[in-house]
Amino acid sequence: MTDLNEYECEMLDTLLEAFGIPDSLTRVQLLALFDQDEASAFAMVQALTREGLIAESGKHGDYELPEKLILKPKGEKFLKEGGFTRRYQLAQQKPVEVGGTLAKLQQQNLRLQNEKLANQTEISNLQKKINALQTRQYIYWALLLIVLIIGYFIGHADKN
Secondary structure, three states: OOOOOHHHHHHHHHHOOOOOOEEEEHHHHHHHHHHOOHHHHHHHHHHHOOOOOOOEOOOOOOOOOOEEEEEEEHHHHHHHHHHHHHHHHHHHOOOOOOOHHHHHHHHHHHHHHHHHHHHHHHHHHHHHHHHHHHOOOHHHHHHHHHHHHHHHHHHHHOOO
């Protein structure tokens, strides 16, 4: 579950806390928690099911919410120990593992390559802006010099 962000961890903890005294949630209660967003609710239920923290009860299809969710003792204990938020915070404090799986390393490599390319593009664009500004500055200096020379000749011509 290392692919969860802080917001998702907080959502999962909130969902676990919502089970309350009867240690169960109905489909209606679950949808109310997620403002009738079944896709988000389904994703959170799947995450809790993968962790083995809840059990599903009642008829439902492959991509539907079950009629009832039951909080397992493991889920209650997990929540008391800080839940997903604590796990996320601990993961953020851990130094980055050198080993990692090949897929994760490839994904990180691809992300870093994309970031490098974006940075190179930004550097190139900024360099173009710098060059344009330098050229403009040279033109201003040349115009200033021409104005001074013309002024000198006009002033010098008036004396003669």
